[in-house]
Amino acid sequence: MMPGSALRKPLPGRTRRAGSTVPVWMFVPAVVGGLFVLLPLVSVLVRVPWSHVGALLTSESSRAALWLSLKTALASTVLCVVFGVPMALVLARSNVRGLRVLRSFVLLPLVLPPVVGGIALLYTFGRQGLLGSTLDVLGLQIAFTTTAVVLAQTFVALPFLVLSLEGTLRATGQRYEAVAATLGARPTTVLWRVTLPLVLPGVLSGAVLSFARALGEFGATLTFAGSLQGVTRTLPLEIYLQREIDPDAAVALSLLLVAAAVVIVVVVRGRAAQGSL
């Protein structure tokens, strides 16, 4: 399907059933672990007020939150690709000194609690922040705007794309790039004609992961962007607020995010099965 996958040979032994080598007793903790993950999801499904789920999902505030979430998550995915692909390329292909340290810092948002990310963004882009006065001079005010939501989402989602694409780049190797270079292709040509088509599946699954992370962003958004219908109140924030008065609506909205997560996992796993992750 993807241009890259045609070039990749199937790994020997990939089709062999792995189940035969797993000790039977391992199934007990495996099933317990599986239940631990699945049961809460089932519990949400059980609680969904199916009779009026349509009305709950089409209410004005729900539609505003859904639309805002899609818009901002798409925008931050674009930003992730624009900045994340070059970052992954530099990290995987260049041998600049100190890159290893830089790499750890770039991936920090992956393990940082989102609320800490929100505080950090506030002290960078906020009115009193490091860049606040500079931005103010330029007439840019970021706090409480949709831009703040996109920034928060990009901050937490970027490492997902970088990490996933860097892995793909390292796994792909540099053979074809080296060949193209010996045939006289300049680095930019090699990038567009060889490297990017080869790792496109990795870019796509990285983008999907980033989108998922952006869609679910809560802590950094709440801390940095605020919460206003249609401007900064994304789906997770709407769920958090609805829970206060209308748990049914919160469950119905949660269903949307669970469904989105299922689709995303299927897409990414589908790619992984083809060997791109």
Added chain:
Amino acid sequence: MRRLAALLFGAALVAGCGGSTANGSNGGSSTEGSGTLTVFAAASLQKTFTTLGQQFEQQHPGTKVTFSFAGSSDLATQITNGAPADVFASADQKNMTKVTDAKLAAGTPANFATNLLTIVVPPSNPAKITNFSDLAKPGAKVVLCAAQVPCGTASQKVEQLTGTTIKPVSEESSVTDVLTKVTSGEADAGLVYVTDAKGAGSAVQAIDFPESAKAVNTYPAVVLTASKQPQLARQFEDYITGPQGQQVLHDAGFGAP
């Protein structure tokens, strides 16, 4: 996969049944235990109740008071879902009603404090706010609580009574989030409780307004049927409504019930 689904369904059924029986079998045991009291209290009570808990422990040697501080509606949800607490102190009547309606309260809730709204602005007061109607000034970045939470309900009430329409830049889901937006300097003004403003000290400037008297928030507390030591729990309730408790609450800016 199909077998797993069947198993899951069965497990879900069992879990569902477990929940309903847990709700129905409260108040069975009345043994006086080790003397640990679990108090679920509204987030705005964190400072005062921590102090009151320490005082109570001193006066009742051997007892230990532990607190869970969160939004009143979170706590009410936890209690109706079977969370083991001895006392519930809510920031409003609405969430207390959720608990009493579920027949989880032992006795009638006692009001122990009131709280008023106040305007908070950063110390430099960049938008030059001096009264409530200033909050509607175009260009002023005002942060309010969302109407879904108690402080937002109160804010809305004052807006309606005074005929002021505030266009907030953000509607937060907790009063502490409103406060931090002002203390961090992001917002020009916010509406919080008097006690929050007092707790923030010099990080904010509080501007009281007379209209706040029209939206008084009353705090009720009650002993829960789930309590394993209802006597001790009742003593704690008496303590916060009694003179010593009232003094601590008064010092923090709370009004008398």
